[in-house]
Amino acid sequence: MTRVKRDxxxxxxxxxxxxxxxxxxxxxxxxxxxxxxxxxxxxxxVSVSLMLFMACLSLLFVGVALFxxxxxxxxxxxxxxxxEDDSGFTQVGRVKMYHLASIMIPCxxxxxxxxxxxxxxxxxxxxxxxxxxxxxxxxIQSILVSIALxxxxxxxxxxxxxxxxxGPQIFE
Amino acid sequence: MEMIIAGLQDSxxxxxxxxxxxxxxxxxxxxxxxGINGPMAIALFIPVTYYMTPLTxxxxxxxxxxxxxFGGAVxxxxxxxxxxxxxxxxxxxxxxLTQQGKGEKALRMALYSSVAxxxxxxxxxxxxxxxxxxxxxxxGPAEIFALISVALTVIAGIGTTSIGRGxxxxxxxxxxxxxxxxxxxxxPRLTFDVxxxxxxxxxxxxxxxxxxxxxxxxxxxxxxxxxxxxCSTHVFSSKREDRLLSLKEFFASTKTLIRGSLIGIGVGAxxxxxxxxxxxxxxxxxxxxxxxxEEFGKGxxxxxxxxxxxxxSVVASSLIPLFxxxxxxxxxxxxxxxxxxxxxxxxxxxxxxxNAQLMYGIYGSLILxxxxxxxxxxxxxxxFCKAVNIPAMILYPIVTFTCIMGAYLGRSxxxxxxxxxxxxxxxxxxxxxxxxxxxxIIGFILAPEWERALQQVxxxxxxxxxxxxxRPVAMVLMALALFVIVRTFWGSIKDGRKKQVEAAAAxxxxxxxx
Numbered sequence: 180m181t182r183v184k185r186d187x188x189x190x191x192x193x194x195x196x197x198x199x200x201x202x203x204x205x206x207x208x209x210x211x212x213x214x215x216x217x218x219x220x221x222x223x224x225v226s227v228s229l230m231l232f233m234a235c236l237s238l239l240f241v242g243v244a245l246f247x248x249x250x251x252x253x254x255x256x257x258x259x260x261x262x263e264d265d266s267g268f269t270q271v272g273r274v275k276m277y278h279l280a281s282i283m284i285p286c287x288x289x290x291x292x293x294x295x296x297x298x299x300x301x302x303x304x305x306x307x308x309x310x311x312x313x314x315x316x317x318x319i320q321s322i323l324v325s326i327a328l329x330x331x332x333x334x335x336x337x338x339x340x341x342x343x344x345x346g347p348q349i350f351e
Numbered sequence: 352m353e354m355i356i357a358g359l360q361d362s363x364x365x366x367x368x369x370x371x372x373x374x375x376x377x378x379x380x381x382x383x384x385x386g387i388n389g390p391m392a393i394a395l396f397i398p399v400t401y402y403m404t405p406l407t408x409x410x411x412x413x414x415x416x417x418x419x420x421f422g423g424a425v426x427x428x429x430x431x432x433x434x435x436x437x438x439x440x441x442x443x444x445x446x447x448l449t450q451q452g453k454g455e456k457a458l459r460m461a462l463y464s465s466v467a468x469x470x471x472x473x474x475x476x477x478x479x480x481x482x483x484x485x486x487x488x489x490x491g492p493a494e495i496f497a498l499i500s501v502a503l504t505v506i507a508g509i510g511t512t513s514i515g516r517g518x519x520x521x522x523x524x525x526x527x528x529x530x531x532x533x534x535x536x537x538x539p540r541l542t543f544d545v546x547x548x549x550x551x552x553x554x555x556x557x558x559x560x561x562x563x564x565x566x567x568x569x570x571x572x573x574x575x576x577x578x579x580x581x582c583s584t585h586v587f588s589s590k591r592e593d594r595l596l597s598l599k600e601f602f603a604s605t606k607t608l609i610r611g612s613l614i615g616i617g618v619g620a621x622x623x624x625x626x627x628x629x630x631x632x633x634x635x636x637x638x639x640x641x642x643x644x645e646e647f648g649k650g651x652x653x654x655x656x657x658x659x660x661x662x663x664s665v666v667a668s669s670l671i672p673l674f675x676x677x678x679x680x681x682x683x684x685x686x687x688x689x690x691x692x693x694x695x696x697x698x699x700x701x702x703x704x705x706n707a708q709l710m711y712g713i714y715g716s717l718i719l720x721x722x723x724x725x726x727x728x729x730x731x732x733x734x735f736c737k738a739v740n741i742p743a744m745i746l747y748p749i750v751t752f753t754c755i756m757g758a759y760l761g762r763s764x765x766x767x768x769x770x771x772x773x774x775x776x777x778x779x780x781x782x783x784x785x786x787x788x789x790x791x792i793i794g795f796i797l798a799p800e801w802e803r804a805l806q807q808v809x810x811x812x813x814x815x816x817x818x819x820x821x822r823p824v825a826m827v828l829m830a831l832a833l834f835v836i837v838r839t840f841w842g843s844i845k846d847g848r849k850k851q852v853e854a855a856a857a858x859x860x861x862x863x864x865x
Binding site: 185186189193200204205208209210211213215216217219221222223225226227229230233234236237240272273274275278279281282283286287289290293294302305306309310312313314315320324328332336340342343345 | 772
């Protein structure tokens with residue numbers, strides 16, 4: 180998939196999102212106009228309309244360029260190689276779905292597990308799994324780092340800030 | 352006068368000094384780690400400041416930001432991996448010096464230039480912010496509404512190659528910022544019957560997700576794909592002349608430092624431009640005006656001075672629009688604005704009237720932060736360099752877990768952790784698809800203030816459609832917002848046409864070759 184195709188899909192997704200917001204979400208989940216001041220729906224509608232307008236305009240530019248068979252700039256028609264220089268605000272490139280899932284799934288599981296098995300076990304397991312996922316095969320190092328970090332943040336939260344540690348506690 | 356003395360006294364209280372020192376030290380360490388920059392560090396540490404007094408909290412965060420700017424130069428000089436975009440120009444001359452065994456000398460030049468630029472900029476901030484704020488007090492809701500509109504249009508261009516995508520991101524940020532209780536009716540809006548959204552989305556999980564977690568996802572992706580878990584360790588030359596920076600060498604760059612600082616102050620005071628612009632502009636000017644042009648790019652101390660003095664002077668000068676108008680000029684200022692709001696203050700001209708003592712305390716902390724940066728950088732340089740050598744496979748899981756617990760810490764809520772993960776996911780896609788997360792964050796922060804100003808305008812003017820035409824300043828600002836959009840669009844169309852011509856020429860050349 181070229182970048183222009185991917186951007187087109189993104190614009191279509193944004194257009195779909197804006198239509199859903201304008202036709203269903205904003206009318207349903209915005210209070211009714213109280214009779215004074217600006218309507219509560221005004222700024223949400225303005226911001227969504229701005230998104231919709233810009234997405235349509237961008238799509239139009241791409242469409243006109245393709246229709247008139249104009250050659251697209253290289254960075255639009257092909258994917259740039261992954262930048263060696265990782266500075267800058269955006270890191271345009273391919274989405275690595277497998278990688279993304281391999282990081283996000285343990286994070287989501289941590290959020291769920293912490294409520295059931297408690298902070299200590301869930302955090303320790305999460306850290307060991309995360310280190311494994313990113314390629315660490317030094318088991319002793321992984322376990323030591325996981326124990327140390329779990330304990331350190333426990334102490335900071337519990338005794339430093341007096342914040343309740345999430346989930347059921349082993350050391351109560 | 353009493354206020355000034357009391358404020359300065361507050362800034363030298365043991366707690367303030369301790370946290371300011373810690374802020375600068377942590378900032379340098381965090382900034383030295385590739386991939387982590389000042390705003391990201393602020394996002395990670397805002398939850399910690401919940402438990403501090405406002406002055407200590409703001410001092411800590413300002414110190415963190417100042418430290419991170421210098422820290423960015425450490426990885427730029429030693430690894431040629433600028434942790435921040437503004438440190439890229441520093442790496443052009445810093446890394447060649449490291450290859451020659453003169454890394455310590457390069458870092459010293461970066462440190463002294465950073466402190467010089469930062470100090471000059473802080474003095475300018477102190478001199479002009481309060482008088483400008485007094486003038487800004489005459490601005491009404493119409494002017495504030497128009498000013499925020501200008502800021503949003505200017506900022507939409509940051510961090511993306513397309514103004515269209517920038518505006519989409521800004522619009523999305525505003526939409527997300529409007530979730531929560533509507534100010535006039537006091538009823539929930541866009542909460543989808545999720546009771547945790549009743550108070551709106553907290554800045555902390557959103558900022559940690561977009562700034563820190565999404566960056567971590569990308570850094571982890573690189574590690575996983577390239578398998579570069581270990582960093583090379585650099586050895587400094589033991590020769591005195593290779594390690595130390597002589598006064599002669601430093602003062603040879605005096606003009607460059609002054610010019611760089613002035614460029615940084617000017618650029619920082621204008622919303623939307625930011626440190627990278629200052630850094631590159633200063634480097635470019637230094638190279639054009641230098642007597643030793645040929646040394647640039649091969650290890651010129653002047654080049655390092657130009658880049659570092661300019662980017663560090665942006666730190667304080669970017670607070671000018673924040674303190675005077677309540678408009679964050681860049682991402683770090685936006686995060687500081689969030690911190691002010693968390694501590695119950697609204698940045699803007701009223702800040703000087705309502706919290707004068709605190710403001711003078713912040714001024715004191717800003718000056719002290721420069722001194723601490725000098726001390727910490729001077730004596731801790733060798734130790735901070737070790738931060739860049741921490742194996743990524745240990746470092747990034749630690750930062751990931753800190754992101755998760757940082758999001759929890761703000762309101763002791765696992766819901767906020769979920770929000771952080773969701774915005775981390777969105778931020779990852781925004782980066783990959785070239786949508787500006789800077790515009791999103793600033794839109795998110797400014798949305799409630801924008802709406803408040805609009806409501807005030809509508810209620811005060813009693814639905815007068817021509818209200819903006821009756822306020823000349825507001826009218827000029829709205830025209831400016833329109834001008835910015837039209838000009839940027841025109842520029843991008845011209846740029847697009849130029850690229851198409853180049854692409855056509857390249858295609859024609861290819862056919863000829865075939």
